[in-house]
Amino acid sequence: MKVAHAQVAGAGLDVHAWASAEGLVAIRLGPVPASGRDGGRPVDGISVEGAPPETLRSLARALVRYLEGSRLEWTGPLDLRGVTxxxxxxxxxxxxxxxxxxxxxxxxxxxxxxxxxxxxxxxxxxxxxxxxxxxxxxxxxxxxxxxxxxxxxxxxxxxxxxxxxxxxxxxxxxx
Incomplete structure (x- = not known):
């Protein structure tokens, strides 16, 4: 599966997100490592290619606002392949x-x-x-x-x- 990757950080939290043509594939989050950002290790079974689609750009904007204390307001598509x-x-x-x-x-x-x-x-x-x-x-x-x-x-x-x-x-x- 080909996906694009985006990363945002705020309040010391590092958030990585991946999206396919069908929608959001995965989010991984945690504190920013002491050495800085980790480069966005890919999710198993996918290769990162291309610029972030609008799905990721809109999610990144919403995540920045969320990490500043606002509600997370994002209703983009989810890629539910493999989800029962x-x-x-x-x-x-x-x-x-x-x-x-x-x-x-x-x-x-x-x-x-x-x-x-x-x-x-x-x-x-x-x-x-x-x-x-x-x-x-x-x-x-x-x-x-x-x-x-x-x-x-x-x-x-x-x-x-x-x-x-x-x-x-x-x-x-x-x-």
Missing amino acids: PFRQRVFDVVSEIPHGETRSYGAIAAALGRPEAVRAVGMALGRNPFPLVVPCHRVLRADGELGGYVAGGEVKRRLLALEAGQTELDWEAVR
């Missing part, structure tokens, strides 16, 4: 969680009409290729603890703090 129908349903439900709010894994399972599928919801979110766009950082354990996150618990905590309006983020603690 169950995962798509989980992503749809999670995408409805408002900025600054959280839900439990159990609440997501219940919203799917499958209250017994808490673990399956967690596994689906653990394989979310679109963090931030599908805001899995807003999903917590039933006891209010963070639970897992593709970029690590500290990044999840910092994203929730950013959405809560806490602008003094110490990303040094993440490195």
Whole structure:
């Protein structure tokens, strides 16, 4: 699969995104490495070619605003190849969680009409290729603890703090 790559950084967070002709393929995020940006290692199975399409340009603009404390407002297409129908349903439900709010894994399972599928919801979110766009950082354990996150618990905590309006983020603690 041929894709284009874009990278943005803000609040000490490095965000890489890849898009194909069909839409957004993946996002990878984490704190900016101490040595600077890492050059955007490609996602497995794809080769990076060409200039970023409008999908990536509009996402990059939205991500910059998000990292400055605004809501992430981006509704571009997602390339869902390889994403199962169950995962798509989980992503749809999670995408409805408002900025600054959280839900439990159990609440997501219940919203799917499958209250017994808490673990399956967690596994689906653990394989979310679109963090931030599908805001899995807003999903917590039933006891209010963070639970897992593709970029690590500290990044999840910092994203929730950013959405809560806490602008003094110490990303040094993440490195």
